[in-house]
């Protein structure tokens with residue numbers, strides 16, 4: 316996935332999830348409202364029945380009183396309708412045992428019927444002009460007792476319906492509040508995850524970009540580090556950038572090493588050139604003095620090279636130089652350094668070698684060259700000057716001593732090896 320897609324995905328996902336949460340919340344809110352509406356309807360019906368029972372009961376009480384006071388027997392029988400209605404209502408209330416306890420309903424039914432039976436009996440007795448209340452004291456007391464109980468049960472029933480309704484609404488609201496709290500929690504959690512993912516993404520992108528910028532800067536400032544390549548495990552824009560930056564580094568490394576090689580190599584002989592020989596000698600002198608090791612240099616110069624050029628031409632001269640270089644390479648150790656010091660002058664730097672061994676090597680070189688067939692130029696000889704590193708030596712010092720020996724070799728008739736023994740004999 317590309318960085319662009321990742322960046323787009325974060326707000327898109329957030330939007331989708333938040334929209335989902337809002338829609339879910341709205342749905343729950345609507346459902347909750349519907350549930351409360353349903354509850355209200357159910358409970359209010361019960362409350363109406365309860366109120367009606369209270370009203371009917373009061374009417375029965377009043378009816379009995381009126382009948383007795385007016386001496387109208389028919390009025391007593393009128394209460395039967397109210398009684399039937401109350402019992403029907405009680406049956407309807409009993410159909411909701413989850414709201415009204417069946418024990419309370421049974422108690423109400425029992426006490427109301429007790430009241431009605433006793434009140435009816437009392438009313439009929441009193442209507443017979445038997446108005447001596449003291450003789451009916453027990454019955455009056457029973458009527459009062461059941462009247463109070465019935466009223467109390469009816470009120471209690473009404474209260475119970477109200478309480479249950481409040482509880483049901485509270486429960487429903489509590490569920491909604493819980494959902495709201497969960498929704499808010501999830502939204503905050505998601506927000507934190509989004510922020511953390513975006514921060515991580517930004518930081519890792521920034522880190523990778525910084526890496527690329529640093530490497531580009533180093534490259535532009537001429538300090539390339541070709542030993543390692545940038546890594547990016549993802550196939551995103553940064554991955555492509557790093558991939559092509561690494562490709563560019565490969566090309567640059569290749570060109571750089573090519574240029575480096577050219578800058579230190581002599582084109583004709585493919586040996587190290589003067590600049591590189593100079594540097595190498597300086598480094599070796601430092602190393603040998605630090606490690607307290609022996610360092611020997613040999614200067615080799617082709618004899619009468621000018622006359623080869625003059626007689627056979629420069630191309631033949633060049634051929635001789637190439638052949639000469641090959642012999643130097645083949646007759647020395649891998650750790651020996653060979654460079655073209657000037658026109659037909661060469662330097663061999665031999666680290667960790669005794670002077671005797673170096674002299675033997677120079678002699679072997681001299682005889683090999685002498686015996687070699689240089690083609691058109693025929694036989695060619697060379698002269699050698701040898702010097703070795705001494706304490707506090709400088710590049711100029713060791714070169715000068717080797718040069719003096721070479722000069723001596725030329726003076727003494729060429730095709731020979733002259734060694735600078737001065738420091739040993741001193």
Ligand SMILES: Nc1nc2c(ncn2[C@@H]2O[C@H](COP(=O)(O)OP(=O)(O)OP(=O)(O)O)[C@@H](O)[C@H]2O)c(=O)[nH]1
Pocket residue numbers: 583616617618619620621622624628629630631632633636657658659725
């Ligand atoms: N063909 C060819 N000749 C070169 C090259 N570089 C230098 N020379 C020639 O090498 C010759 C060196 O001549 P001199 O310095 O007089 O030395 P020499 O003739 O070898 O004499 P001695 O060193 O005294 O034996 C000059 O003629 C240069 O022109 C080269 O790359 N190719």
